[in-house]
Amino acid sequence: MLLELEGVTAAYGRVQVLDGVSLAVPEGGAVGVLGANGAGKTTTLRAITGVVRAGGTIRFDGRSILGMRPDQVAALGIAHVPEGRGTLGDLDVRENLRVGAYLRKDRARIREDMDYCLELFPQLRDRIRSNASALSGGEQQMLAVARAFMAKPRLLLLDEASLGLAPGTAKTVYGAIRRLREESGISMLVVEQNANLAFSLVEEAVVLETGRSVLSGPTEELRTMDDIRRAYLGG
Ligand SMILES: Nc1ncnc2c1ncn2[C@@H]1O[C@H](COP(=O)(O)OP(=O)(O)OP(=O)(O)O)[C@@H](O)[C@H]1O
Numbered sequence: 001m002l003l004e005l006e007g008v009t010a011a012y013g014r015v016q017v018l019d020g021v022s023l024a025v026p027e028g029g030a031v032g033v034l035g036a037n038g039a040g041k042t043t044t045l046r047a048i049t050g051v052v053r054a055g056g057t058i059r060f061d062g063r064s065i066l067g068m069r070p071d072q073v074a075a076l077g078i079a080h081v082p083e084g085r086g087t088l089g090d091l092d093v094r095e096n097l098r099v100g101a102y103l104r105k106d107r108a109r110i111r112e113d114m115d116y117c118l119e120l121f122p123q124l125r126d127r128i129r130s131n132a133s134a135l136s137g138g139e140q141q142m143l144a145v146a147r148a149f150m151a152k153p154r155l156l157l158l159d160e161a162s163l164g165l166a167p168g169t170a171k172t173v174y175g176a177i178r179r180l181r182e183e184s185g186i187s188m189l190v191v192e193q194n195a196n197l198a199f200s201l202v203e204e205a206v207v208l209e210t211g212r213s214v215l216s217g218p219t220e221e222l223r224t225m226d227d228i229r230r231a232y233l234g235g
């Protein structure tokens with residue numbers, strides 16, 4: 001397993017919000033995280049990246065990353081596209097992509113990867129000189145994903161990449177992420193409210209309820225479960 005969480009706990013101050021989250025992402029795999037508002041999806045990603053203090057077991061590539069600082073986790077090859085985008089508003093598109101690659105030294109490959117991003121998201125090419133803050137919501141989301149890709153991570157953590165986007169735009173963004181996955185082999189942990197979108201990208205998912213993983217399984221299995229359909233598939 002590339003990423004393993006077992007019985008993960010986390011708190012904001014004295015308020016315990018994670019109380020036993022377990023999940024695993026195989027090398028090259030993509031796993032979804034479903035759950036209602038406040039279930040602890042974002043906090044789970046923050047526990048992995050070291051932004052909130054966590055307990056339990058968090059292993060990346062066989063080694064414990066519990067207690068590491070966010071920059072140390074990033075340096076291991078874990079990139080995070082946070083909820084609410086994750087672009088630097090005062091920098092233009094190209095600068096945002098460069099910042100994404102700041103830990104890399106392979107200049108020629110950085111240039112290639114930048115071209116790849118602009119091919120994957122042609123809308124960004126058209127806005128290359130625009131500040132991120134002047135982009136549409138969909139374009140900002142594309143830039144956030146592209147920026148995370150520029151770090152050449154082994155694992156991409158995506159938090160609600162469809163949030164606030166029109167359905168057509170959300171589909172476009174997920175289509176590009178799927179292509180990125182197929183062409184790069186990057187493993188992904190995908191937090192998403194819209195289970196249909198998540199299921200277009202992942203082969204397994206885990207369901208969180210009040211800070212605990214209560215169910216997990218292959219997408220095809222979850223899709224057919226009545227409770228899941230009602231709660232996350234709109235029927
Ligand atoms: N910075 C914070 N300080 C205190 N409590 C927080 C903080 N962030 C989140 N919480 C609380 O922790 C719980 C889990 O929040 P979290 O953001 O992880 O949920 P989520 O599943 O991502 O929800 P959503 O779908 O709305 O994004 C919630 O009860 C929330 O109110």
Ligand SMILES: [Mg+2]
Nearest residue numbers: 041042043083
């Ligand atoms: Mg959230």
